[in-house]
Amino acid sequence: MRHRSLLWLLLLGGLLACATQPLATPTSTPFTEHATTLQPTLAATAVAIPTPTQQSIPTEPTVVTSTTSPSPTPQLVPNWDNPIDEGMRATAVAHNAIFNRLNLANSGLWQFESGSFWHPIALEMNATTAFLLDGGRVLRIDLINDIPPQPLLQPGDFVDDLLVQEPLDLALVGETLLVLDRAGDLYALDLATGGWQLERYEREIGETSSHYFVALGYDTAGGSQRLRLETSYSYAHYFFADGSERQWLLPEDVLPVDVSGVGDKIYTLWRNPDRTATVALFQETARLTTFAPIFTMLQPRQIVATETAVYILDMAGRRLLSLQPETGVVQAVFQLPGVSAFAANAAGDQLLFAGRDQLFFWQQPANSRFVAGGPTLPAPQPHDTGVWKTTLAYAWPITGNSDDLTPRDLQMPGAPRHYRLGIHQGIDFYWANGTPVYAAAAGTVIRATLDYERPSETAFNFRRAENIELGYTAPENLDFYRGMQIWILQEDGFVARYVHLSDIHWQIEEGTAVTAGQQIGLIGNTGSPASVVSETEDAHLHFELRLDDFYLGQFLRPIETRELLEHLFSPD
The missing domain is CATH 2.70.70.10 (Glucose Permease (Domain IIA))
Known part of the structure; x- marks a missing residue:
């Protein structure tokens, strides 16, 4: 109780100090910071997702702990900043691209309890809900109400009597949330019913003895195809729920990182032997040379392709690039406040970023709050x-x-x-x-x-x-x-x-x-x-x-x- 009161006083003091300072207004020059009002905003009503009924057996040691229920007393969102990186802005200028810097004037912040999520590696969203993968846990986050993150799946759970080992990636395909396990399996959550099922079982030795799927993607235009990226034999493929599929080979000496698609156009992100990164466009398994980004990418993390932009998260989560979908020309450079995962809607006009215990909402500066309570992970965590x-x-x-x-x-x-x-x-x-x-x-x-x-x-x-x-x-x-x-x-x-x-x-x-x-x-x-x-x-x-x-x-x-x-x- 004493600790909560002290935290309240510290946060209140920070808010009063900030109240005397006007919010910084981003400049608007052709090659510097740029602010564009994006529509539409999030929907006003939430769609409830029933809690799965699978048996849950925690792994050893138990790392999920319960905190107190949400506090009825409103919490204050701490101030945050993202000091300008002149080198990053200069890069945007050199490529005649818009420079965007997330800050208080253009982005909202949701702050969660300490330990709610340490280092998210996958993030998906629809109009009312975000799905986040952190520490092997798939978390549901209500984007409308002050509800703490709800675990949907975690190591030790069972899906169709199969032990979940270590979820690695997510993909939201219509009303189905797909989860890729490191062991090779694919789990599917029906968002309407909350029921989990095993969509693909690839844990045992099959036609190949060493397949390793490192990323999961989908058709952001609304198609039913799923995408997977395989690293042992260096190929990508798209497949459907009925088991049919097509695949294409990648260069043998690269390290596949992520994959995303819009209709029949598939974008693949990989790391080269010199540690730079490449994004390539494939259509019907053939690489299109008209898509040729001239931009140095380092420490690649994610790719999300939309109708208006191909987004690349690189520099270990400090930068987001927006590329023109047909040519790969750089449209915009986003300087980020240190995130580890992001999501974009199909139109490419809504961006959501996840960092430690934080969600950042691009172009929604009024959307800020503190979300109390929920399950947390204690320090130290291996994904920190x-x-x-x-x-x-x-x-x-x-x-x-x-x-x-x-x-x-x-x-x-x-x-x-x-x-x-x-x-x-x-x-x-x-x-x-x-x-x-x-x-x-x-x-x-x-x-x-x-x-x-x-x-x-x-x-x-x-x-x-x-x-x-x-x-x-x-x-x-x-x-x-x-x-x-x-x-x-x-x-x-x-x-x-x-x-x-x-x-x-x-x-x-x-x-x-x-x-x-x-x-x-x-x-x-x-x-x-x-x-x-x-x-x-x-x-x-x-x-x-x-x-x-x-x-x-x-x-x-x-x-x-x-x-x-x-x-x-x-x-x-």
Whole structure:
């Protein structure tokens, strides 16, 4: 009670201080800040979405906590600012584009309880409702009333008796909300009835043993086609609820990021080997060269194509680009106040942005409020990218030509593992069996399986049968598949796991202090199903970084995970 009163006084003081200052008015020059009144505004009535009735079993550890119910006392929205970035404005000038900067004069802000959402990676909206993906949770946000976010789906829930593992992306197709799971499955929510069902099951090994869908899209013009982006075999495809589909190949050396479509025109966003980004237009699976943006894009996050603009969120959420749909010419550059996801309506005249505990409404400056209550996630969270910042210098855990991250998303954290119906939690470094393994950072050994014995084929078959019966990898089975391993509690507080070893260095045991670059073991294949028939086949080092019970990359986009690891191992 005392804490709430103090917060009220602080916020009230901030509001009174601001009351004496007039709101800044954006300038309107051809190549600087530009304000355009956009219509229509949000509808005045909300459409209720019944709560799903699926059984919910929280994962371990439990990260969803309940806060108090919405306060009857009105809360004040804190002041916010977005200081102008002259470099970003200069970029707009160079491309003869309009420069827009979100601020109090042109955008509304909804502030939610601390911990309501930390780092959203997907956002969809219709006239009355926003659907947001954060921390593996699909949240419904009423855009009309002061109602706290309502969880619709989260890890540990069941859809058609299948355990939800880690939702990765959203797509709103008419009255259906689609949710893509990292494991490969697609769930569908009927917005009219609130009923969930499994639309596509692709958790097991099918025609391909390593498919990895990293993004979900749809036809913003109102068609029924769904879009998916696959990274293992580098292709995109559109498909329909009846199972029919068409697909087209992408360049082999790129990293797919996101996909969106308008009718039969499909826009695909990817990262190039030089870390710049490209957006390409396809029609009936053929690339149209008339769409040729001449603009440097970095740290790409999202693409949303509409009838009037193709929007690209890049610079890790600090910039939004508006491209002309036919040519790719830059129409506008938006400087953002630090967001991680956005949504646009089909006409392209409404934009909604999501940041930590905040929603920003472009061109709706009067639409501001504080929304109290609702479920929150406590700190630290693995999808809070700031928690992975460290002052330690990281060394590569193996040497030779391996001093680089794998170019394959399938070998990165968060990729599906179809053979065990689960999710990969580390980085794979493929190198010769018996290659020395070194500590990536200084720390203390907290686990070393010195007494490891290679299991029999029967043991592997038993684990496999149990995974199939459960529909996912049980925690004890996951540890079984790691084989011989070393865990090191690093000086930065993270735990590094070195997995599938063929041997552990004689100086290493529980309690041993190690330095960065010190040899700790040898590469092997222990725990891998291939180890049943060979001691060298599929040899590689599996390296994990963990914070509490979470792995680095959990609840993040694949491209964000890659950027975090690139910074840890190559900070320059």
